[in-house]
Amino acid sequence: MEPYQLSIHExxxxxxxxxxxxxxxxxxxxxxxxxxDKRINSYISLTEDMALEQAYExxxxxxxxxxxxxxxxxxxxxKDLICIKGAKxxxxxxxxxxxxxxxxxxxxxxxxxxGAVFLGKTNLDEFAMGSSNENSFFxxxxxxxxxxxxxxxxxxxxxxxxxxxxxxxxLGSDTxxxxxxxxxxxxxxxxxxxxxxxxxxxxxxxxxxLDQIGTITKxxxxxxxxxxxxxxxxxxxxxxxxxxxxDFTKSLVNNIxxxxxxxxxxxxxxxxxxxxxxxxxxxxKVFRRLGAEFTDISLSHADYAVAxxxxxxxxxxxxxxxxxxxxxxxxxxxxxxxxxxxxSNTRKEGFGNEVKRRIMLGTYVLSAGYYDAxxxxxxxxxxxxxxxxxxxxxxxDIIIAPTTPYPAFKLxxxxxxxxxxxxxxxxxxxxxxxxxxxxxxxxGFSNKTLPIGMQIMARHFKEETIYQAAFSYQQNTEHxxxxxxx
Amino acid sequence: MIDVIQKTIMExxxxxxxxxxxxxxxKSDQNSNKAFTDQLKKILKYIEKLNELDxxxxxxxxxxxxLQNVFKEDLIQNIFSKENSFENAPRYDxxxxxxxxxxx
Numbered sequence: 001m002e003p004y005q006l007s008i009h010e011x012x013x014x015x016x017x018x019x020x021x022x023x024x025x026x027x028x029x030x031x032x033x034x035x036x037d038k039r040i041n042s043y044i045s046l047t048e049d050m051a052l053e054q055a056y057e058x059x060x061x062x063x064x065x066x067x068x069x070x071x072x073x074x075x076x077x078x079k080d081l082i083c084i085k086g087a088k089x090x091x092x093x094x095x096x097x098x099x100x101x102x103x104x105x106x107x108x109x110x111x112x113x114x115g116a117v118f119l120g121k122t123n124l125d126e127f128a129m130g131s132s133n134e135n136s137f138f139x140x141x142x143x144x145x146x147x148x149x150x151x152x153x154x155x156x157x158x159x160x161x162x163x164x165x166x167x168x169x170x171l172g173s174d175t176x177x178x179x180x181x182x183x184x185x186x187x188x189x190x191x192x193x194x195x196x197x198x199x200x201x202x203x204x205x206x207x208x209x210l211d212q213i214g215t216i217t218k219x220x221x222x223x224x225x226x227x228x229x230x231x232x233x234x235x236x237x238x239x240x241x242x243x244x245x246x247d248f249t250k251s252l253v254n255n256i257x258x259x260x261x262x263x264x265x266x267x268x269x270x271x272x273x274x275x276x277x278x279x280x281x282x283x284x285k286v287f288r289r290l291g292a293e294f295t296d297i298s299l300s301h302a303d304y305a306v307a308x309x310x311x312x313x314x315x316x317x318x319x320x321x322x323x324x325x326x327x328x329x330x331x332x333x334x335x336x337x338x339x340x341x342x343x344s345n346t347r348k349e350g351f352g353n354e355v356k357r358r359i360m361l362g363t364y365v366l367s368a369g370y371y372d373a374x375x376x377x378x379x380x381x382x383x384x385x386x387x388x389x390x391x392x393x394x395x396x397d398i399i400i401a402p403t404t405p406y407p408a409f410k411l412x413x414x415x416x417x418x419x420x421x422x423x424x425x426x427x428x429x430x431x432x433x434x435x436x437x438x439x440x441x442x443x444g445f446s447n448k449t450l451p452i453g454m455q456i457m458a459r460h461f462k463e464e465t466i467y468q469a470a471f472s473y474q475q476n477t478e479h480x481x482x483x484x485x486x
Numbered sequence: 487m488i489d490v491i492q493k494t495i496m497e498x499x500x501x502x503x504x505x506x507x508x509x510x511x512x513k514s515d516q517n518s519n520k521a522f523t524d525q526l527k528k529i530l531k532y533i534e535k536l537n538e539l540d541x542x543x544x545x546x547x548x549x550x551x552x553l554q555n556v557f558k559e560d561l562i563q564n565i566f567s568k569e570n571s572f573e574n575a576p577r578y579d580x581x582x583x584x585x586x587x588x589x590x
Contacts, residue, residue, distance in 0.1 A: 311533060332577070345513050383547040
């Protein structure tokens with residue numbers, strides 16, 4: 001096995017023993033990206049010089065010895081919606097095509113302090129709006145398992161870089177499923193932490209009450225290693241939670257005896273994809289064999305989540321994206337007579353159709369006369385969705401469900417039907433509305449050999465319970481070892 | 487409430503989409519307006535399903551963690567310099583952003 005194929009914890013052991021250097025591994029990734037990624041298009045930009053410099057520094061520290069972070073010298077990719085000082089941060093939008101971040105996101109500072117290496121910025125749906133990565137100004141990313149299929153979105157680039165061994169792990173963001181859905185489509189592990197667990201400072205805002213940074217990794221242990229570094233209160237993000245961060249790797253125990261698992265009946269409906277149903281049933285069998293107890297639960301408002309989400313997320317987006325007006329940064333339209341025309345020309349030229357659609361939807365639902373009917377109504381339904389989870393977690397420790405109704409779909413299949421695309425997020429969106437943590441881990445393959453994943457959800461700030469269950473599952477199954485041929 | 491929403495759906499016309507675009511400060515053109523009109527109609531029709539729920543007695547959720555106000559010491563921290571702010575500016579001069587004329 002080549003070092004780039006390993007997990008973070010396996011590579012760390014090799015680096016520590018001096019069997020390989022960070023510079024060597026970093027160079028091997030850069031070479032792979034330059035040769036393989038033409039077909040996948042998972043990176044928007046490589047930060048080659050920065051990466052080699054960081055790798056060189058890491059190797060010096062390994063030589064010196066002492067206490068070494070498990071992330072020292074580990075090459076990572078970062079979703080191009082998270083700011084790295086001195087690197088382009090485009091959000092996959094024409095409007096920020098040449099924007100260079102002038103500061104680091106808090107998560108980037110934390111990773112830097114631990115000696116991680118940043119290989120580059122990954123492709124996404126423009127401003128994280130989309131479920132297929134087709135809404136990127138830099139062209140769609142393709143699924144490493146089959147290049148005719150989408151990698152999911154919006155963190156599709158991040159998931160593809162992890163699946164195709166073009167990095168050791170990645171950071172993404174999840175507003176309505178944007179980490180879990182692509183992790184599921186690409187056969188890797190994606191964690192959306194509890195809202196507030198990880199600082200959002202330096203994450204370009206889409207829908208601030210829903211956005212959360214999380215990890216995309218090859219296995220569950222790697223996710224816990226990354227979370228140990230990025231989680232925690234940040235004075236620069238007043239919504240980050242002032243709650244102690246445990247050592248998540250302590251939860252990685254192969255034992256779930258007596259754990260109570262809830263199965264939501266609304267997520268297992270007649271007519272669901274046969275392969276997804278089969279894989280989930282197999283997963284249930286594994287958990288049962290390991291001594292977990294099952295209980296039926298109801299998330300009775302699940303069917304209203306997509307409608308609620310598209311009101312709230314679009315409303316917040318219409319406000320957050322008002323800052324792109326061509327004045328202080330980003331694109332400025334050249335053909336404008338006066339200021340107002342400059343605003344509207346810039347935004348017409350700079351935004352793609354999906355972003356325009358959501359800004360307009362958000363503007364509409366917030367406009368005078370409609371606020372109560374749409375925005376306030378959605379906020380109330382959000383309360384009901386949140387309460388469903390509170391009630392369910394009185395009966396169980398975790399909830400297991402499919403991540404998506406079906407495996408990856410083909411490029412172009414849904415691009416002309418936004419509503420159909422929105423509905424593909426039906427199983428992930430409730431989690432964001434309730435603010436709870438959830439992981440997607442591989443649990444099998446479709447008959448077209450596309451990966452299928454399952455979600456494990458837990459109460460607010462109970463990532464540890466998720467890790468315990470997900471780690472136990474991976475200790476007893478082999479789906480996460482399978483890799484696409486690229 | 488249902489009446490209100492049904493009325494609004496009928497109001498989604500190309501002309502109104504043009505108005506929404508102008509409120510959004512996005513210059514509209516006829517071609518894309520037509521597509522946006524059809525798509526927004528469909529999306530709003532779907533959203534209508536929220537009216538199946540009686541929410542009269544339900545409190546709205548603005549924020550999942552029910553945070554209280556977060557305060558911090560009022561200390562000056564020099565995180566960003568003035569020069570930083572202009573690094574990505576399309577046009578600036580003498581410490582100011584430059585924009586096209588605002589009034590005649």
